[in-house]
Amino acid sequence: KNAEKEVNSLRLENLNLSIGIKDMSTDQYLEKEARDRLNFGGEGEVVFVIPDNMIEFAKKEVDSIVNPKVQPVYESGSNIDKWLQFLVLGV
Structure with missing residues (x-):
């Protein structure tokens, strides 16, 4: 078989x-x-005609934009956060 x-x-x-x-x-x-x-x-x-190394570079750039690893500029509970809550929520 x-x-x-x-x-x-x-x-x-x-x-x-x-x-x-x-x-x-x-x-x-x-x-x-x-x-x-x-x-x-x-x-x-x-x-x-796009060189292969440029395609890899572009993938990394897009990934860094789509999945940022940077922390927010302000901390929760900071003065900016309180103003945002006040302006958005009226709190």
């Missing part, structure tokens, strides 16, 4: 590879791959 499962698995993999080869031999696929690898754009398109 294991041999049958392996044969069926290999047949399925072979079928998937055959389909992939057919897809990869189309003009559309070849054009897309050439444009992606050579950083070319089609007519009317603009290509932006």
Whole structure:
């Protein structure tokens, strides 16, 4: 039974590879791959090439903005906190 499962698995993999080869031999696929690898754009398109290190830097910057690790400027119970309570709550 294991041999049958392996044969069926290999047949399925072979079928998937055959389909992939057919897809990869189309003009559309070849054009897309050439444009992606050579950083070319089609007519009317603009290509932006962003270095990998800039993407990592941007992720860190966004994370620091979204998840700040800075404590509030004022302490709870401070004069500013009392004014905020007075202005917002009227207390």
